[in-house]
Amino acid sequence: MAAYRDLSDIELTILLKEGNHSAFTELYNRFKGPLYIHAYNKLRNTEEAKDTVQELFTKLWNNKETLTLTSDLVSYLYTAVRNRVFRQIERKGLESGYISSIQDSIGNRSNMTDHRVRENMLSAMIEKEIAALPQKMREIFLLSRKANLSHKQIADQLGIAEPTVKKQVNNALKILRVKLGIIVYLLMLIR
Known part of the structure; x- marks a missing residue:
């Protein structure tokens, strides 16, 4: 060598x-x-x-x-x-x-999953309490919050006075506020 x-x-x-x-x-x-x-x-x-x-x-x-x-x-x-x-x-x-992208994605997915689980649980609680409302009050409330009808439209559709519709919606919200707490009440107002 x-x-x-x-x-x-x-x-x-x-x-x-x-x-x-x-x-x-x-x-x-x-x-x-x-x-x-x-x-x-x-x-x-x-x-x-x-x-x-x-x-x-x-x-x-x-x-x-x-x-x-x-x-x-x-x-x-x-x-x-x-x-x-x-x-x-x-x-x-x-x-x-x-790696950063995957970690961010995993973090976002777990946060989104946690959020969805809580949202689904809250929705189930709300639906259960709405179903427990008296029939006429439930019908008016659902037309107001789910069908997004105005008080006048609901009154015309059901053949009742507009102040009655307003009172029924307010009573439903009071009942739900007591049963579900202030957080759900605020969420219902936003809907």
Whole structure:
């Protein structure tokens, strides 16, 4: 191996292209340290920097026969490390964005689910109490709140006086307020 240390990068590259494993080992030993430092300075992660250099040399060995250098070997290796580092940073950014998006989505879904469960429970309570109202009062109340008819429209539809409709709606709201509490009462006014 001592003889390989004395060879230039160009000579080692020629031997590498011929499949000379000792030439590859010399190139690896010659450049792994500086390339690791170059990758680490960008990634700030020991394992990722080691993996980047390892992947580069693995690809170099696997593609040795088709290796075409447009510049010297040193420039090729540093450019290859830089490109790998950029791809890793880009991939990590995308992964981080996906993870954040998924976490936000999960958080929103659990909040939405919790909200829907409470809303469904509240709706069931309201429906139960509305069903317990006296028949005529329930009918007027449902026309007012569910069908969104005005007091005049309800009075015309049922053939009763408009003040009677108003009084029945107010009485229904009083009953519901007592049975369901002030929160439901406010919700019913908003509906």
